[in-house]
Ligand SMILES: Nc1ncnc2c1ncn2[C@@H]1O[C@H](COP(=O)(O)OP(=O)(O)OP(=O)(O)O)[C@@H](O)[C@H]1O
């Protein structure tokens with residue numbers, strides 16, 4: 001069902017001043033696998049996301065892409081390696097249009113000399129952005145509208161559409177169903193399944209545990225910066241997952257086998 | 258996107274019109290010109306006044322252009338006026354003290370030296386811009402403080418280099434005087450509004466405006482000012498891009514320094530004094546937000562014209578120049594109030 005290991009972190013730590021946000025966390029992602037990352041508020045999920053996306057340089061630990069150790073000095077390097085991230089806090093520039101956001105950092109230029117000077121092919125990007133978002137199919141807004149005029153759900157759809165459109169290896173989605181209605185949230189789950197079918201590795205973060213149980217192959221539980229459980233989704237049920245997250249239980253029935 | 262017909266209140270109508278800021282600015286400009294024409298008994302509409310206004314516009318526009326780009330990126334540059342002073346003075350110093358030339362060289366004979374003056378002025382501006390970039394991106398000093406420091410240093414340097422006196426050197430005043438095409442009766446087609454150098458300033462403005470609104474340079478500038486985190490997450494090197502912005506601001510201030518040199522026939526250490534206030538005012542009147550992410554080159558061009566028109570108009574109707582600063586302050590406050598009204602209206 002799932003392929004080889006594409007992305008892996010070993011023993012990463014990250015502190016913000018005196019706050020230890022990540023304390024020796026390890027995580028492994030296979031091609032075509034959806035890993036759910038769960039944990040209470042402040043457990044360190046978004047921090048781990050930022051380490052994986054190149055936004056944070058960890059204080060310690062190792063990162064491997066396709067088995068080779070990498071070190072990200074900026075998000076650009078991770079993006080170029082095929083790793084797309086939807087951040088929990090807005091990763092969109094509100095004053096730019098939908099298509100400008102979708103293509104930010106990967107612009108298309110007009111042909112010829114002016115293109116060499118950096119002049120943009122606005123219409124082309126608007127059309128392609130519209131196509132990309134339609135392919136994802138959630139609450140598609142017009143390409144040339146300013147993001148500041150969109151609803152929270154539409155913004156989220158743009159951010160997800162952008163990640164899906166560009167990802168070549170890994171998609172990291174930090175609470176992608178935030179701001180979404182039930183139907184749109186369901187569509188996001190379909191998007192995740194489609195990405196998995198394409199052979200991408202997906203890391204899915206959510207507080208909506210039924211979603212996590214529905215769509216993931218494996219669940220990793222973070223508590224206070226430490227990974228306290230990493231097991232196949234089939235080993236959890238709603239109650240044990242909540243117990244693991246809050247720390248009221250530490251072992252699963254399947255662990256004893 | 259919603260096409261339901263709702264009754265539009267008068268207040269909404271006003272807000273909608275205010276939302277179209279370029280139209281509003283042009284309207285303001287027309288009203289101001291009308292008022293001053295009436296108050297001055299018609300003389301405000303003459304070509305010579307128009308030409309004076311445009312010549313003044315040439316002095317301010319490049320600083321305003323520089324400020325606009327910096328402000329859109331979410332920063333501020335307080336050093337543009339002092340950079341103008343320093344670059345005009347270094348240009349004068351090289352010609353007068355370096356090459357031992359004087360004001361006896363005039364007309365086209367001065368052109369090679371003026372080209373050198375332009376080069377020196379731009380290099381000086383770039384140097385100040387580079388210092389700003391280093392202070393902001395390497396030492397992580399907020400733009401307000403970093404450019405306040407270079408403002409003080411550049412203004413001081415301008416006085417030291419010039420000895421506090423204007424350095425009169427080679428010049429061709431023909432470059433700054435109204436252009437008249439031989440053989441064409443000025444009454445039929447009066448080209449006397451524009452000097453060659455004004456046309457150059459306008460060209461620079463148009464080119465920079467195109468890069469701001471049509472090219473990647475501008476897109477990144479807006480992106481950084483709109484949401485720095487998003488820009489970084491999209492793979493933009495924020496430090497590198499903001500460095501380019503402050504370098505460009507320095508270079509444009511240098512060109513403005515060259516303009517001042519030609520206008521005054523030499524490098525004068527006080528030619529840029531206080532001009533950063535005008536640059537910021539023109540930018541804000543033009544619709545740029547000091548929070549970043551918003552601004553338009555067109556707006557700044559007209560904003561500069563409005564400032565100059567008000568100044569010249571007040572002068573013509575006999576209001577003392579001391580009032581200038583106060584009027585500029587009122588205009589800034591008014592522009593910000595309009596912006597707030599716009600935000601309520603949800604316009605960009
Ligand atoms: N930029 C920051 N500066 C200082 N502390 C931070 C910063 N970001 C996160 N933290 C702290 O690090 C810890 C982990 O935060 P993180 O955002 O990774 O949690 P999370 O699991 O994503 O939580 P949530 O479910 O609320 O999104 C928290 O204690 C938080 O207060």
Ligand SMILES: [Mg+2]
Pocket residue numbers: 045046047088174
């Ligand atoms: Mg989080």
